[in-house]
Amino acid sequence: MAAGPVGQKRMSDLVERLLAGERRALARVLTRVENGSAEGHALLAELFPRAGHAHIVGFTGSPGTGKSTLVSAVTRELRGRGKTVGIIAVDPTSPFSGGAVLGDRVRMGEHSGDGGVFIRSMASRGTLGGLARTTGDAVTVLDAAGFDYVLVETVGAGQSEVEIAKEAQTTIVVEAPGLGDEVQAIKAGLLEIADIFAVNKADAPQANQTALGLRMMLDIANTPYIWTPPIVKTIATRRQGVAELVDEMVRHRAFLEESGLLIERERARAAEELYRVVRRALYQRLREQVGERYEDYVSRIAARELDPYSAAKALIEHT
Amino acid sequence: MAAGPVGQKRMSDLVERLLAGERRALARVLTRVENGSAEGHALLAELFPRAGHAHIVGFTGSPGTGKSTLVSAVTRELRGRGKTVGIIAVDPTSPFSGGAVLGDRVRMGEHSGDGGVFIRSMASRGTLGGLARTTGDAVTVLDAAGFDYVLVETVGAGQSEVEIAKEAQTTIVVEAPGLGDEVQAIKAGLLEIADIFAVNKADAPQANQTALGLRMMLDIANTPYIWTPPIVKTIATRRQGVAELVDEMVRHRAFLEESGLLIERERARAAEELYRVVRRALYQRLREQVGERYEDYVSRIAARELDPYSAAKALIEHT
Numbered sequence: 001m002a003a004g005p006v007g008q009k010r011m012s013d014l015v016e017r018l019l020a021g022e023r024r025a026l027a028r029v030l031t032r033v034e035n036g037s038a039e040g041h042a043l044l045a046e047l048f049p050r051a052g053h054a055h056i057v058g059f060t061g062s063p064g065t066g067k068s069t070l071v072s073a074v075t076r077e078l079r080g081r082g083k084t085v086g087i088i089a090v091d092p093t094s095p096f097s098g099g100a101v102l103g104d105r106v107r108m109g110e111h112s113g114d115g116g117v118f119i120r121s122m123a124s125r126g127t128l129g130g131l132a133r134t135t136g137d138a139v140t141v142l143d144a145a146g147f148d149y150v151l152v153e154t155v156g157a158g159q160s161e162v163e164i165a166k167e168a169q170t171t172i173v174v175e176a177p178g179l180g181d182e183v184q185a186i187k188a189g190l191l192e193i194a195d196i197f198a199v200n201k202a203d204a205p206q207a208n209q210t211a212l213g214l215r216m217m218l219d220i221a222n223t224p225y226i227w228t229p230p231i232v233k234t235i236a237t238r239r240q241g242v243a244e245l246v247d248e249m250v251r252h253r254a255f256l257e258e259s260g261l262l263i264e265r266e267r268a269r270a271a272e273e274l275y276r277v278v279r280r281a282l283y284q285r286l287r288e289q290v291g292e293r294y295e296d297y298v299s300r301i302a303a304r305e306l307d308p309y310s311a312a313k314a315l316i317e318h319t
Numbered sequence: 320m321a322a323g324p325v326g327q328k329r330m331s332d333l334v335e336r337l338l339a340g341e342r343r344a345l346a347r348v349l350t351r352v353e354n355g356s357a358e359g360h361a362l363l364a365e366l367f368p369r370a371g372h373a374h375i376v377g378f379t380g381s382p383g384t385g386k387s388t389l390v391s392a393v394t395r396e397l398r399g400r401g402k403t404v405g406i407i408a409v410d411p412t413s414p415f416s417g418g419a420v421l422g423d424r425v426r427m428g429e430h431s432g433d434g435g436v437f438i439r440s441m442a443s444r445g446t447l448g449g450l451a452r453t454t455g456d457a458v459t460v461l462d463a464a465g466f467d468y469v470l471v472e473t474v475g476a477g478q479s480e481v482e483i484a485k486e487a488q489t490t491i492v493v494e495a496p497g498l499g500d501e502v503q504a505i506k507a508g509l510l511e512i513a514d515i516f517a518v519n520k521a522d523a524p525q526a527n528q529t530a531l532g533l534r535m536m537l538d539i540a541n542t543p544y545i546w547t548p549p550i551v552k553t554i555a556t557r558r559q560g561v562a563e564l565v566d567e568m569v570r571h572r573a574f575l576e577e578s579g580l581l582i583e584r585e586r587a588r589a590a591e592e593l594y595r596v597v598r599r600a601l602y603q604r605l606r607e608q609v610g611e612r613y614e615d616y617v618s619r620i621a622a623r624e625l626d627p628y629s630a631a632k633a634l635i636e637h638t
Contacts, residue, residue, distance in 0.1 A: 041628040048626030263621075270620035270627070274613075275602070277631040282601040283594070285635065294593075301589035302582075307367030308589070309360040312596040316604065 015046045018145055023118065026145055030120055033137045044137055051143035052266075054086070055253050058168030059153045060193075065176040066200045070236040070245075071153050072110055075117055077239070077246045078149055084116040086142030088135060090154040118142065136167050136273050166272065169265055170252045172196045172245070175214065177206035194229050196248050202233035202241065227255055289319045334365045337464055342437065345464050349439055352456045363456055370462035371585075373405070374572050377487030378472045379512075384495040385519045389555040389564075390472050391429055394436055396558070396565045397468055403435040405461030407454060409473040437461065455486050455592050485591065488584055489571045491515045491564070494533065496525035513548050515567050521552035521560065546574055608638045 017025035029047070032040040059074075061067050068089070075085045111117040120138060135152065142150045152168055173194035199211045211231050218229060230248050234241035256262035287294060297315060300306040306314075336344035348366075351359040378393075380386050387408070394404045430436040439457060454471065461469045471487055492513035518530045530550050537548060549567050553560035575581035606613060616634060619625040625633075 045626045045629050049623050052623050267617065267621040271617045273627040274617055274620055274630055277627040278605065278634060279598045279602045281631045281635055282605060283598045286597065286601060298586065298590045298593055301593055302586040304368050304371050307364045308592040308596040310364050311593055312600045315597060316600055 011046060012043065015043060018047075018141075019050070021115075021146075023115070026118065026141070027120075030138055030141055033141055034122065034134050036134070040137075044140060047141055047144035051140045054143040054147050054150045055249070056139055056143070056150045056152065056167065056169045057249055058166075058171040059151060059174055060171065061174030061198075062176075065174045066236050067153055067174045070174055070198060070200055070234060070242075071151055073234075073236045073239050073242045074151065074246060074249075075111060077242045079111075079114065079116055081246070083148040084146070085118075086145065086147035086150045087117070087119045088138050088142065088150065088152045089119065089121045090135060090152070118145075118147065136269075136276070139167050166193070167269065169256060169262065170195045170249055172198055172249070174198045174200050175210055176201045177204040177210040195227065195252050196229055196245070197231040198241075198245055199231060199233045200236055202235050203238075207233060226259065227252070286315065286319055290315055293318070330365060331362065334362060337366075337460075338369070340434075340465075342434070345437065345460070346439075349457055349460055352460055353441065353453050355453070359456075363459060366460055366463035370459045373462040373466050373469045374568070375458055375462070375469045375471065375486065375488045376568055377485075377490040378470060378493060379490065380493030380517075381495075384493045385555050386472055386493045389493055389517060389519050389553060389561075390470055392553075392555045392558050392561045393470065393565060393568075394430060396561045398430075398433065398435055400565070402467040403465070404437075405464065405466035405469045406436070406438040407457050407461065407469065407471045408438065408440045409454060409471070437464075437466065455588075455595070458486050485512070486588065488575060488581065489514045489568055491517055491568070493517045493519050494529055495520045496523040496529040514546065514571050515548055515564070516550040517560075517564055518550060518552045519555055521554050522557075526552060545578065546571070605634065605638055609634055612637070 011019075014025050014029055018029050029043050032043055034040070059067050059071050071087060071089070075087065078085050111119070120142075122134060122138070139150050139152065171193050173196070175197060177199065197211075197214050199207055199214070201207070211233060214231050232241055232245045232248055234245055236242065253262075256265065294315065297306065297311040301308055301311055330338075333344050333348055337348050348362050352363055353359070378386050378390050390406060390408070394406065397404050430438070439461075441453060441457070458469050458471065490512050492515070494516060496518065516530075516533050518526055518533070520526070530552060533550050551560055551564045551567055553564055555561065572581075575584065613634065616625070616630045620627055620630055
C-alpha cells in the first residue's frame with residue numbers, strides 16, 4: 001500500500017489499512033487505543049476528524065433482560081437494510097472465567113463471516129474508572145472506520161454503565177417483565193437516560209403490565225422534553241418487534257438532527273471526553289513532577305497524620 | 320458548649336457537637352461533606368485523624384438478593400452485642416420517585432429511636448463519578464463519630480459500586496438462589512472482591528446449588544490468597560444465619576489485623592482517596608487558570624477540528 005503524503009499530517013500505515021477496511025488493522029488499533037498508550041493517542045488523533053458519521057446507539061438494562069440477543073437481532077435487521085454495524089459489548093465477566101475473548105466468539109456466532117459486522121468485547125472488571133474513557137475512544141475508532149451504526153451494549157445497573165450510555169446518541173433501555181421490585185427502583189434511574197424502551201421477552205405473562213408501568217412512570221416524571229420515549233415490545237429470540245425498534249432508532253436520530261439536539265449532544269460528549277482526558281493527563285504530570293514524595297503523602301494519610309484534602313493541596317502547591 | 324483552645328487546631332463547633340454524639344450535627348456534617356465544599360473539606364480535615372477505629376464492612380450484590388434486609392438483620396445482631404452501627408446505603412433510586420430521603424425512612428423502620436444506629440442514604444444517580452469520593456468521606460465521618468461498625472450497602476452490578484466496596488475492610492457479597500445466567504457472569508467479577516459470601520434466601524430450592532456453585536468457582540479461581548472466603552447461608556427475613564455471618568465478619572477483621580493485611584488495605588485506601596482528591600483539585604485549578612478558553616476547546620472537539628488528547632495537551636501547556 002502506498003504511503004500517504006509526507007509531512008505532519010501523514011497517515012500511519014495502520015490507519016490507512018483500517019480505513020481501507022482491513023479488519024486486522026481495526027482490531028490492532030482498538031487494542032492500542034484501549035491500552036491508552038501514547039501510540040494509541042496518536043492513532044486517535046488521526047482518526048478523530050474522520051469520525052462523526054455513525055449513528056451511535058446504546059443498549060442498557062439489568063442482567064437477564066436479553067440485551068445481547070436483542071443487540072444481535074437489531075444487527076441482523078440493520079444488515080437486512082444494507083447497513084454496516086460495529087458493536088462494543090461491555091462485559092462484566094471476569095477474565096479467569098472466560099471473559100471478553102470468549103464473549104466475542106459466542107456473540108459473533110450468528111454474524112461470523114459477515115464483513116459488515118464487527119464485534120469488540122471489553123471486560124469491565126479491573127479497569128478502575130478507565131472503562132468510560134476506553135469505550136468513548138473505541139466508539140470513535142469504529143465510527144471513523146466507517147460503520148453506519150455503532151451499538152454499545154452495557155449492563156445498566158451501575159453508575160459507570162449509565163455514563164457509558166451517555167456516549168450514545170440514542171439510548172435504548174431494555175426491560176423484561178417481572179424482574180422484581182428492586183429492579184423497578186433502578187428503572188427509575190434509567191428513565192431519564194432512555195430515548196426508547198424495549199420491553200423484551202414480550203411473550204412473558206407480565207409484559208403488558210411492565211409496558212404500562214413504564215408508561216405511568218414516564219407520565220409521572222413529566223420531563224419537559226419534546227421527545228416522548230416510545231415503548232416497543234420485542235421478542236428478540238423470535239425477532240418480533242425488532243423492525244419496529246429499528247424504525248424508532250431511525251426516527252429518534254432524525255428527531256435529534258431536526259431539533260438541533262444532535263449538536264447539543266455532540267457538544268456534551270466532547271465536554272465529557274475532554275474532562276476525562278484532561279484529568280488523566282494532569283494527574284500523570286503531577287506524578288512525574290513530585291516523584292517519590294507522592295508515596296510519602298500516601299503513607300501519612302494511611303497513618304492518619306494528614307487528611308487527603310490537605311495532602312492534595314500540599315502536593316499541588318509543589319508543582 | 321465551651322469552645323476549644325484558640326489557634327489553628329481549634330475544633331469547629333459542629334465537630335465538637337458531632338463528637339459529643341449529637342445526631343443533628345452528624346447529619347449536618349455529612350451534608351456539607353457530600354456537597355464537597357471548602358467547608359466540607361475543612362470539617363473532614365478535623366475529623367480525619369479521629370477516624371480509623373471502626374470496622375468498615377461493605378455489602379454488595381445484585382438487585383433482588385435481599386441486601387437491605389440482611390444489612391438490617393446484621394445491624395440488629397450487632398446491637399444485641401452492644402455495638403453501635405453507622406450505615407451508608409447507596410441507593411440507585413431516582414430523586415423524583417422518592418429517592419434517598421424516603422429510602423432513609425423506610426430503612427430506619429426497625430431501628431428508629433435507637434441512638435446506637437445511624438443511617439444515611441445517598442442517591443447514586445447524577446453524581447457523575449463523585450459517588451465514590453463522597454462515600455469514602457462519609458465513611459470517614461461515621462468512623463470519626465465513633466461508630467463501632469460502618470456498613471456500606473451498594474448495588475453490586477456496576478463498576479463504580481465495586482469501587483465503593485473497596486472502601487471496606489471486609490466485603491460481603493450477597494447472593495440469592497436462581498437469579499439467572501447473566502447474574503452468574505457478574506458473580507465472577509465479584510469473586511475477587513469477596514471476603515465473605517452470604518447466600519441469602521437460603522430457604523429457596525436452589526440455595527444449596529448456589530452455595531456449591533460459589534465454592535466451585537472459588538476453587539477454580541484458586542487465588543493465591545491466604546484467606547478462603549467462607550460461604551454463609553442466611554434467611555435475613557427470619558434472621559437465620561445472621562449471627563454466623565457476624566461471627567465471620569469479626570473473624571475476618573481479626574485475620575486482617577494478625578496477617579498485617581489491614582495495614583496494607585488502609586494504605587491502598589489512602590492511595591485511592593488521594594488519587595481521587597488530587598485529580599479533582601488539579602482539574603478545578605486548570606479550569607480557573609484557563610477560563611473561557613476551555614469552552615473554545617470543547618467547541619473545537621465537537622466540530623471535530625481537534626481530538627480530545629491534543630486539546631488536553633494544549634490546555635495543560637497553557638498552565
